[in-house]
Amino acid sequence: MSSLPEFEYATPATPAEAAALLGPDWTDTVVYAGGMDLLDLMKERITAPKRLVNIKKCDALRFIRTDDDGALRLGALVTLAEIAASDTVRTAHPALAQAAGLAATPQVRNMATLGGNLCQRPRCWYLRSEDFPCLRKGGDRCYAKEGENRYHAIFTEGEPCVIVHPSATAVALSALGAEIKVLSKGGATRTIPMAEFFLTSSQNLQRENVLKPDDLIVEVSVPGAARGLRSHYIKLREKQSYDWPLADVAVAARLEGATVRDPRIVLGSAAPVPHRAAKAEEFLANKPLTEENAARAGELAVEGAKPLAQNGYKVTLYKVIVRRALMALAGGEEGRS
Numbered sequence: 001m002s003s004l005p006e007f008e009y010a011t012p013a014t015p016a017e018a019a020a021l022l023g024p025d026w027t028d029t030v031v032y033a034g035g036m037d038l039l040d041l042m043k044e045r046i047t048a049p050k051r052l053v054n055i056k057k058c059d060a061l062r063f064i065r066t067d068d069d070g071a072l073r074l075g076a077l078v079t080l081a082e083i084a085a086s087d088t089v090r091t092a093h094p095a096l097a098q099a100a101g102l103a104a105t106p107q108v109r110n111m112a113t114l115g116g117n118l119c120q121r122p123r124c125w126y127l128r129s130e131d132f133p134c135l136r137k138g139g140d141r142c143y144a145k146e147g148e149n150r151y152h153a154i155f156t157e158g159e160p161c162v163i164v165h166p167s168a169t170a171v172a173l174s175a176l177g178a179e180i181k182v183l184s185k186g187g188a189t190r191t192i193p194m195a196e197f198f199l200t201s202s203q204n205l206q207r208e209n210v211l212k213p214d215d216l217i218v219e220v221s222v223p224g225a226a227r228g229l230r231s232h233y234i235k236l237r238e239k240q241s242y243d244w245p246l247a248d249v250a251v252a253a254r255l256e257g258a259t260v261r262d263p264r265i266v267l268g269s270a271a272p273v274p275h276r277a278a279k280a281e282e283f284l285a286n287k288p289l290t291e292e293n294a295a296r297a298g299e300l301a302v303e304g305a306k307p308l309a310q311n312g313y314k315v316t317l318y319k320v321i322v323r324r325a326l327m328a329l330a331g332g333e334e335g336r337s
């Protein structure tokens with residue numbers, strides 16, 4: 001592993017001070033939270049900001065609470081370990097606790113923050129190697145399309161680059177209809193729905209989300225759970241001790257008796273953004289939650305997939321985990337909120 005390039009370092013004590021230090025672009029200044037991804041990218045010479053704004057002393061960004069409106073609110077500095085262990089999260093939105101708890105290793109989860117997890121860059125080995133001038137680094141081709149692509153996207157239609165979105169919490173938060181609150185340099189705040197936060201590679205080849213250089217994520221909120229909302233997350237990986245997903249899925253729905261209301265099915269590691277399986281949701285809405293319907297939803301979830309030369313196996317994985325995750329909603333405490 002290479003050494004770090006030189007950089008300046010600031011340690012503000014409040015979110016407002018931190019936001020005031022940001023901008024004008026990412027080659028100048030970036031937010032430094034747990035550092036799990038940022039320092040990696042700097043060591044690999046994929047990014048070389050002049051200044052890091054270390055937000056770890058901004059204690060106002062560390063909280064997990066449920067407000068009077070029923071919304072679950074999490075500060076940007078909450079760690080994956082804290083999310084996974086939180087009774088509040090586990091009770092209200094098990095899929096989020098499961099996604100956080102299955103990500104990475106215990107050591108990484110103790111450092112990795114929610115804001116950083118959402119903003120980490122894709123794991124594509126061509127992007128991560130300085131030897132490959134790929135599209136995301138201003139080059140003229142996506143090496144994965146014709147190269148080693150077993151972990152890449154299966155929803156590839158119209159995508160010039162076939163990365164998969166890397167954040168586990170994003171998959172769960174997308175299924176739960178979460179929102180991201182951002183504070184920018186001038187002190188203004190805005191709220192971005194998860195569905196509008198991430199960018200496909202056809203939308204933007206340099207950035208994976210809509211944040212601007214002077215934006216600081218301060219909070220993620222999940223709206224007040226409609227009574228009886230259930231959720232569940234499943235991740236399949238090659239190495240069970242810790243690994244990135246081959247395929248993961250989060251599902252959320254209400255059950256009235258056995259009838260499914262407002263289902264949301266989001267596939268991770270399948271596309272450049274968390275992939276909403278709209279046809280499967282439409283099929284399942286207002287139907288009984290049976291093995292047969294869950295299996296059909298699994299089939300529909302991968303409709304339209306155009307796998308690459310080495311990752312056709314993922315299609316089968318999604319069919320299986322969508323069915324399993326949906327059936328988990330029906331049974332036991334695990335999928336219940």
Ligand SMILES: Cc1cc2nc3c(=O)[nH]c(=O)nc-3n(C[C@H](O)[C@H](O)[C@H](O)COP(=O)(O)OP(=O)(O)OC[C@H]3O[C@@H](n4cnc5c(N)ncnc54)[C@H](O)[C@@H]3O)c2cc1C
Pocket residue numbers: 030031032033034035036037038039076102103104105108111112113114115116117118119120121166167168169211215216217218242243244245
């Ligand atoms: C061995 C290993 C296995 C892993 N497996 C998984 C996995 O299975 N699933 C998974 O989801 N992740 C996995 N990860 C990734 C890890 O979870 C992320 O690197 C980590 O969550 C990043 O969080 P951080 O706080 O360290 O972010 P940092 O590295 O500090 O920052 C990452 C990016 O987010 C930006 N950022 C951070 N906080 C904010 C904020 N508040 N506002 C605006 N921008 C911000 C930074 O500027 C930077 O661009 C793995 C990592 C390792 C090393």
